[in-house]
Amino acid sequence: MSERYFVAVFEAEEDVKAAVRAARREGHVVHDVHTPYAVHGLDEAMGLRPSRLSWACLAFAMLGASIGLWFQHWSSTTDWPLNVGGKPFNSLPAFVPVTFELAVLLAGLGSVAALFVRARLFPGKKVILPESRVTDDLFLMVIAEQDASFDSDRAAGLCDAHHAVWCGEWIDGHVHRFERRHVVRDVSPADIDELRSESEPPISRRGSRLRKRSSVPVAGE
Amino acid sequence: MADVPIVFRPPLIEGNKSLADITRDVSRPMERRPTAMWWTAFGASLAALLLGLVAVTYQIATGIGTWGLNRTVGWGFDITNFVFWVGIGHAGTLISAVLFLFRQHWRTSVNRAAEAMTIFAVMCAAIFPLIHMGRPWLAFWVFPYPNYRGSLWVNFRSPLLWDVFAISTYFTISLVFWYVGLIPDLATLRDRATTKVRRLVCGLLSLGWNGSARTWVRYELVYLLLAGLATPLVISVHSIVSFDFATSILPGWHTTIFPPYFVAGAVFSGFGMVLTLMIIARKVMGLEEYITIRHIEAMCKIVIATGGIVGLTYATEFFIALYSGSKWEYFVFLNRAMGPFAWAYWIMVGCNVLAPQLLWFKRIRTSLAAVFAISILVNIGMWFERFVIIVTSLHRDYLPASWTHYVPTSMEIATFIGSFGLFFTCFLLFCRFVPVIAIAEVKGAVAHDRHQSETHHE
Numbered sequence A: 001m002s003e004r005y006f007v008a009v010f011e012a013e014e015d016v017k018a019a020v021r022a023a024r025r026e027g028h029v030v031h032d033v034h035t036p037y038a039v040h041g042l043d044e045a046m047g048l049r050p051s052r053l054s055w056a057c058l059a060f061a062m063l064g065a066s067i068g069l070w071f072q073h074w075s076s077t078t079d080w081p082l083n084v085g086g087k088p089f090n091s092l093p094a095f096v097p098v099t100f101e102l103a104v105l106l107a108g109l110g111s112v113a114a115l116f117v118r119a120r121l122f123p124g125k126k127v128i129l130p131e132s133r134v135t136d137d138l139f140l141m142v143i144a145e146q147d148a149s150f151d152s153d154r155a156a157g158l159c160d161a162h163h164a165v166w167c168g169e170w171i172d173g174h175v176h177r178f179e180r181r182h183v184v185r186d187v188s189p190a191d192i193d194e195l196r197s198e199s200e201p202p203i204s205r206r207g208s209r210l211r212k213r214s215s216v217p218v219a220g221e
Numbered sequence B: 001m002a003d004v005p006i007v008f009r010p011p012l013i014e015g016n017k018s019l020a021d022i023t024r025d026v027s028r029p030m031e032r033r034p035t036a037m038w039w040t041a042f043g044a045s046l047a048a049l050l051l052g053l054v055a056v057t058y059q060i061a062t063g064i065g066t067w068g069l070n071r072t073v074g075w076g077f078d079i080t081n082f083v084f085w086v087g088i089g090h091a092g093t094l095i096s097a098v099l100f101l102f103r104q105h106w107r108t109s110v111n112r113a114a115e116a117m118t119i120f121a122v123m124c125a126a127i128f129p130l131i132h133m134g135r136p137w138l139a140f141w142v143f144p145y146p147n148y149r150g151s152l153w154v155n156f157r158s159p160l161l162w163d164v165f166a167i168s169t170y171f172t173i174s175l176v177f178w179y180v181g182l183i184p185d186l187a188t189l190r191d192r193a194t195t196k197v198r199r200l201v202c203g204l205l206s207l208g209w210n211g212s213a214r215t216w217v218r219y220e221l222v223y224l225l226l227a228g229l230a231t232p233l234v235i236s237v238h239s240i241v242s243f244d245f246a247t248s249i250l251p252g253w254h255t256t257i258f259p260p261y262f263v264a265g266a267v268f269s270g271f272g273m274v275l276t277l278m279i280i281a282r283k284v285m286g287l288e289e290y291i292t293i294r295h296i297e298a299m300c301k302i303v304i305a306t307g308g309i310v311g312l313t314y315a316t317e318f319f320i321a322l323y324s325g326s327k328w329e330y331f332v333f334l335n336r337a338m339g340p341f342a343w344a345y346w347i348m349v350g351c352n353v354l355a356p357q358l359l360w361f362k363r364i365r366t367s368l369a370a371v372f373a374i375s376i377l378v379n380i381g382m383w384f385e386r387f388v389i390i391v392t393s394l395h396r397d398y399l400p401a402s403w404t405h406y407v408p409t410s411m412e413i414a415t416f417i418g419s420f421g422l423f424f425t426c427f428l429l430f431c432r433f434v435p436v437i438a439i440a441e442v443k444g445a446v447a448h449d450r451h452q453s454e455t456h457h458e
Helices: A013-025 A042-046 A053-079 A092-118 A152-161 A189-197 B019-031 B036-062 B077-101 B105-109 B111-132 B136-142 B159-191 B196-205 B213-246 B258-284 B293-323 B327-338 B342-360 B368-395 B410-433 B439-457
Strands: A004-010 A029-034 A139-144 A166-171 A174-177
Touching: A004 A013, A004 A152, A013 A029, A013 A042, A013 A139, A013 A152, A013 B439, A029 A042, A029 B213, A042 B213, A053 A092, A053 B213, A092 B159, A092 B213, A152 A166, B019 B159, B019 B410, B019 B439, B036 B111, B036 B258, B036 B410, B077 B105, B077 B111, B077 B159, B077 B213, B077 B258, B077 B368, B077 B410, B105 B111, B105 B293, B105 B439, B111 B136, B111 B159, B111 B258, B111 B410, B159 B196, B159 B213, B159 B439, B213 B258, B213 B368, B258 B293, B258 B368, B258 B410, B293 B327, B293 B342, B293 B368, B327 B342, B327 B368, B342 B368
Parallel strands: none
Antiparallel strands: A004 A139, A004 A166, A029 A139, A166 A174
16 A cells, blocks of 8 residues: 655744644644654644653653662662661661662663654664755645545645645655745745734735635734 | 733844754854864863873872872862862753753753763763772772672662762763753754765764654653753762762761752852853854853853852851851861961852852953853862862861871872863864754744744734
């Protein structure tokens, strides 16, 4: 079975967030969004569940503390009790620092290991994306085309309405970009600010195919 | 809404940068040939490191009789330097973890370099107890491992053993925290790499990072967890270092104020070093628009606050010594301020309590030269603080017949210089091969800034 995705690339986090919301409203399944930094509010827009990795952290912390406390107790009272300055063999308060350090050590290493396992991060993993600038300055939205009824023209219109830089289909690793009439690429944030602050209705900056400008969200929505 | 007063903060970074600008500006120093200034600094650091290597080799071959220690003063330069370097490291964790928990967005410009500083400082610190063991090839004896002697376990009641666990945990967690923070930036470097080697190395280290929102959510949570873990960790580490002293029955050491006193002093000295390094790094690496006067000022304010805590501790310690009625305490503190090491005591007070007071003035906080000079004074003052605590408490003990003086030998001084060599060599290599500024974090903070000012406009 072939893997078919609809992909769209944006230049601003507001655009990609609004596009994700709109796409989900239309009933599309947002497969993933790739961003150069952690975009706050995107998880909410995508409807992602909060991560449960904090439980892994807690479990590892308790494991570290238990091992630390048990080992100190066992070695000092059972395996080889040694009289150190007349102190009791089970010097519980003296065992607190090492117990704490082991709890922190295992919790830290364990949560990072859990992250790597859960997010499938490992050395040698190949990165295959239709846009290589997602680690630099672009935002990529990937929509799963679940069945033949997927209307890619309509999806393209939706992305254009949210100022997509380009959009297209990504089928079995091959990208087919959709034709555009005219694209304004190099817009600096200053220009965008200027455009947005104008009282006139937003100007069609990137040659949109959809004419329904009223639905375009403005920054800071 | 029009009546709501809006306070405009200066932008986090200057020059209204786009995302691509940030990537380019931070990556550029790594992608071009190093400057003459870098080579000069690297040469000098390497020379200091080589001097240290020669000194350490000689000491290990001959024994620690090459040091100026004697039967009365059993700890001198070595433990002073150990505590000094561990303390330096603490500002890195404070910036990366505590300021993260407090949502201080300005930290994004300096946290990467500060964390690197932590790692290198802890490496420098570890050298000294290692040599002091006398037979460093048996250093693994400090860990409880099954052995043919019983098994004979380590003594878990000893603060020196707590130190082993605290420092090694601190080093490991700092390294992991630093690496986790680096992963998205390594992916950025991988994707803009022009050479095969760079693409391969960054590709392997970035673990196939693709900026997926699902991964970002998990990543941010783990980053928060690590910050939450590192915060009590950093407090525990210097508390445990202070236990080395506080749990002994020696006037001047045996006080309950030691843990908070050491932690505040560590943060204070660490920020002194961060300021020194950042003022140099922004100049040498051309990152003036990222590490701005606003960042320098914010760090100066932390220096005033922690310097105030340190000053208060000095006063409290002295007052309690006089007020307690313990004649041993009384003697040790008068001996500190007026005995043979009075010069060291007053250098400490001058550099740590008086010099930072100048930072109350905005004109001084915004003058790079003045801040640089004060940061150097703080470094010197905090080194002398440890020297005063260790040597003045030891050199005149309960038995006047064993009173003596302590003078470091050339070997000890060479080792200390060598530790600076190691620190700066590592730091310069870091500036060369790793993004000095957390690219992804700065992008996030700038977007947040811009977003807020836009919502204010509307």
